Amino acid sequence: AALIGGNGYLAVYMTGILMGNAKLREKKELVHFFDGLSALMQIVIFFILGLLAKPDLLLAMLPMAFAIFLALSLFARPGAVFAILGLKKAPWQQSALVSFAGLRGAASIVFAIMAMADQAEFGLDVFHLVFGIVLFSITIQGTLLPFAARKLDMVNGEGNVLKTFNDYSEDGDLCFCQVVLDQRTPLHGHTIESLALPSGLSVALVLRNRKPLVPHGGLILHALDTLIVTGTKFESAGKLLDQERIEAQDERIGRALMDLQGDVHRIVCIKREEGYVVPDGTTILQEGDMLIFLKS
Known part of the structure; x- marks a missing residue:
């Protein structure tokens, strides 16, 4: 990335995604080791950042930091998230949670240090300004994030959070x-x-x-x-089967399968609440149904 003038941080990020989804020997042990190492590095970097911060300068920047925090939380971040996820027709609850969970951590403060170390002209104390924004974000958004997830009905007790982005966990046979x-x-x-x-x-x-x-x-x-x-475990199930959830306002709610057009004959099972329904032509679709069907 450096040779072609690219972004080194983005290159490392993309490499992490590729390695996280790759089949590696002793992957589970490697992940546990690097999780511990990452936690240690986060402790070290916050300790160093705390040594660099001066309480009097931080207090002076808190009013402006709070104003920027409100602008980011209420306008800038929701606008960007809803615009991007709207292209994928994501549910509004998902977009709202992603907007609310856009926390700013140590990386933002490190970037502020790099900008000031490069002798960029800002006319204000960017380091303590960003530090204040991060403190507000972690304190307010970080504390209320579980509450917001429950209110938006975005808590999935059955899912494995370790596999949300990268395949961190090795599945057994x-x-x-x-x-x-x-x-x-x-x-x-x-x-x-x-x-x-x-x-x-x-x-x-x-x-x-x-x-x-x-x-x-x-x-x-x-x-x-x-x-x-x-x-x-049937490893090829994902190649043969797919699934689709019936969301609210779906025009198929309340209608029988025999009345629907398309390849409804490919539906092999319907997950409804805690049970499963073997469908036939008279099966009525309900909100929240998970359709499991053969791929075309």
Whole structure:
């Protein structure tokens, strides 16, 4: 990047994204090591920044810093985020949360130091100004971020936050799924060994009245039991299947599949709340449904 006059910070950032999504040997151990190293470096850099800051100069810049913080939080950042995510037709709740979560950390202060070290003419104390903006952002936005996420209904308890941007975690060869037996289940009174599960599929745990039971072949199943079933992960599922959520205001809400045009026959399953629906032509779509369908 330096040889061609590019941005070194952007080059390192892009390299991190590529390596984060690459298949590396001992990746999990490497990630744990560099997570610890990154945390240590953040402590060191904030310590150094604290030594560089002068309380009297910082207090003098706080009014202007607060005004800029308000302008960034209420106008500049929301305008940019909504314009960019609007191209992807993202839900307004997602755009609002991204706007609110646009915190400014140590990198902003370091850039301010570099600008002042380059003897740029600003006419004001950029270092303490940026320092004040970061303090307001972390104190106000950082504290209220969990509250804002809950109010905007943007909390996903099932997702893995480590895989939000980079594939930080290595997936195992096994996956788990939950099977809840209803009142009319034909499995009531049957033993686990009588299920004759295929090779590679087994019951790892049985929950009965919220109490875990270690499964064995002679364990008799009851209605309302919850089975935790484990099996070999299907690596090619993402190549064959795709999913789409029915959001609010979708014109398909309340309509039967048989009344819809298009390749509705490719819908193989519908995830609805905590359960799954095997669809047929009379299935009525509801808000929040997750359609799982074959890729064309």
